[in-house]
Amino acid sequence: MSDTDTALDFDLDRLRGGTPPRNHDARTIAALTANPGCARRGVMDAAGVDKDFLARELGFPSPFGQSQFAITRGNVFEAQVKADGCAELLTLLRERLGLEVPEVAYDDLEVVAGNEGRELRHARTRRLLARALESGEGTLFDHPLLRLEIAGQVAYLEPDVIAFQLRGRLHVIEIKSFAVVDGQAEPEQVAAAARQSAVYVLALRRLVAELGHRPDRVSHEVFLVCPENFSNRPTATPLDVRPQLAVLERQLARLTKIDRIVGELPPDLTFAPGDALPEAVRAVEARYAPDCMSSCEMAFFCRDEARACGATGTLGRSVRDDLGGVDSIGTALGLAEGTLEPSDDLAETAVQLRTAARLRREVLGGAA
Ligand code: SF4
Numbered sequence: 001m002s003d004t005d006t007a008l009d010f011d012l013d014r015l016r017g018g019t020p021p022r023n024h025d026a027r028t029i030a031a032l033t034a035n036p037g038c039a040r041r042g043v044m045d046a047a048g049v050d051k052d053f054l055a056r057e058l059g060f061p062s063p064f065g066q067s068q069f070a071i072t073r074g075n076v077f078e079a080q081v082k083a084d085g086c087a088e089l090l091t092l093l094r095e096r097l098g099l100e101v102p103e104v105a106y107d108d109l110e111v112v113a114g115n116e117g118r119e120l121r122h123a124r125t126r127r128l129l130a131r132a133l134e135s136g137e138g139t140l141f142d143h144p145l146l147r148l149e150i151a152g153q154v155a156y157l158e159p160d161v162i163a164f165q166l167r168g169r170l171h172v173i174e175i176k177s178f179a180v181v182d183g184q185a186e187p188e189q190v191a192a193a194a195r196q197s198a199v200y201v202l203a204l205r206r207l208v209a210e211l212g213h214r215p216d217r218v219s220h221e222v223f224l225v226c227p228e229n230f231s232n233r234p235t236a237t238p239l240d241v242r243p244q245l246a247v248l249e250r251q252l253a254r255l256t257k258i259d260r261i262v263g264e265l266p267p268d269l270t271f272a273p274g275d276a277l278p279e280a281v282r283a284v285e286a287r288y289a290p291d292c293m294s295s296c297e298m299a300f301f302c303r304d305e306a307r308a309c310g311a312t313g314t315l316g317r318s319v320r321d322d323l324g325g326v327d328s329i330g331t332a333l334g335l336a337e338g339t340l341e342p343s344d345d346l347a348e349t350a351v352q353l354r355t356a357a358r359l360r361r362e363v364l365g366g367a368a
Pocket residue numbers: 035038039040041286287288289292296297298299300302
């Protein structure tokens with residue numbers, strides 16, 4: 001290990017306040033892409049800080065995670081779809097999506113000869129996928145155990161998904177228990193499923209590349225399987241996860257440059273519990289937006305902070321983006337009303353805000 005690595009380990013240890021790094025899983029990796037511009041989240045994730053613990057220490061616990069009811073419903077639906085060697089899933093792929101699925105081989109990689117050790121399971125996943133890629137044989141691989149390196153740490157991914165080989169390409173099948181009603185599902189849930197599937201696609205692509213094959217042997221098209229119209233009958237929808245993959249790869253590359261990120265922080269910064277914790281967290285810039293509420297454990301703390309300083313992000317990411325470099329609602333109002341003189345870089349935004357304010361006055365005046 002080099003001196004630089006040792007120094008970095010020491011810095012990360014200090015940031016975490018001496019606690020061990022939190023392991024990533026597919027959900028936490030997928031969430032990395034939800035707000036890539038947030039330095040606070042970037043630092044905490046790179047250092048492996050337990051954000052859930054930190055939020056509780058700050059007095060802003062987040063009610064993250066699924067309810068027991070949703071977990072049970074999800075498990076029942078998944079077991080039904082995968083029963084009898086994925087019989088129902090195969091019917092769905094053949095009949096509903098019109099895929100020509102040939103004779104089927106099904107391998108469950110969850111347990112190896114009664115042994116659930118992660119290294120052993122990952123080795124078996126590698127072996128079976130290598131054979132399938134060479135021979136074109138093998139169709140369904142249930143519970144493949146994948147690995148992905150995040151900021152120098154290896155994260156094991158234990159997806160419920162299935163890797164499905166069709167015409168020499170592997171597709172990820174993600175089974176979710178939220179309903180598709182009249183062909184529509186909750187967009188936020190579909191977006192979260194797409195982000196999570198992209199993590200599996202990337203991990204599978206890296207494994208396929210390690211095995212000496214082209215990464216595009218893993219397709220960017222995944223199949224999302226959900227219950228249809230509140231029944232337990234499954235339906236499948238193809239999803240193109242290329243945009244999510246691009247964001248994920250960019251964000252992971254950013255996290256590997258962790259020494260640079262850490263180098264820009266105050267040298268004695270630590271997220272150790274104590275009176276100084278809120279100040280330490282505020283020392284790292286955040287970019288709060290309402291969608292943080294569904295993707296980050298720090299959301300209640302950051303929302304409180306953003307509201308207290310009237311940050312434009314509290315109005316939503318699109319409003320903040322439309323306002324360019326104007327970070328506070330007070331500044332936006334001052335520019336719109338002409339009570340604040342804009343700096344050179346905000347001159348154009350100020351003109352647009354004044355025009356919008358004038359139009360609003362005219363419309364409201366007309367209505368009166
Ligand atoms: S909740 Fe806070 S730390 Fe998390 S992504 Fe949003 S702004 Fe960043």
